[in-house]
Amino acid sequence: MRGQLELPFVNSRAMASSSRTDPRPVAVPDDVDDLRHEKATGVVQLPPHVRWSGPPKTYDLDDPIDRTRVYEQVLREGTDDDVRRFIDVNELEKVWETIVLPSRVRAAWTDWFRRHRGVDVARERAGSGQDADAAP
Numbered sequence: 001m002r003g004q005l006e007l008p009f010v011n012s013r014a015m016a017s018s019s020r021t022d023p024r025p026v027a028v029p030d031d032v033d034d035l036r037h038e039k040a041t042g043v044v045q046l047p048p049h050v051r052w053s054g055p056p057k058t059y060d061l062d063d064p065i066d067r068t069r070v071y072e073q074v075l076r077e078g079t080d081d082d083v084r085r086f087i088d089v090n091e092l093e094k095v096w097e098t099i100v101l102p103s104r105v106r107a108a109w110t111d112w113f114r115r116h117r118g119v120d121v122a123r124e125r126a127g128s129g130q131d132a133d134a135a136p
Helices: 012-019 064-077 080-086 089-095 103-117 121-127
Strands: 043-045 058-060
Touching: 058 064, 064 080, 064 089, 064 103, 089 103, 103 121
Parallel strands: none
Antiparallel strands: 043 058
8 A cells, every 4th residue: 555654474473482482591509508607687678680680689588578579689689699699499499489589590490409308399389279380
């Protein structure tokens, strides 16, 4: 047709699925539960490479809601050293059913729990009736 701009076909489904893949590695240090690593306690402020969105914020690790928010951010954005410092795997296992993580992070940690603790946290989550692949 004269006077109309012809646009190329764009497969929006393919674009949406490819934009969901996240190539970043997941920090899952094998020695995260080694007692020689000093764990953060009390009121903390996350490093800027972990909490890069928004102004600096403090969290109280003694508060279950704050601790869960810290865990979500550190597990998504943190380095091995951040994970060793901020993540207590015993506490992580307790909040596993409710913590919001991308599926790539959840899969990596599910494998860690299976290898190091002999626990199938994926089965526990599936048994809770929640979607194991829920994204943040």
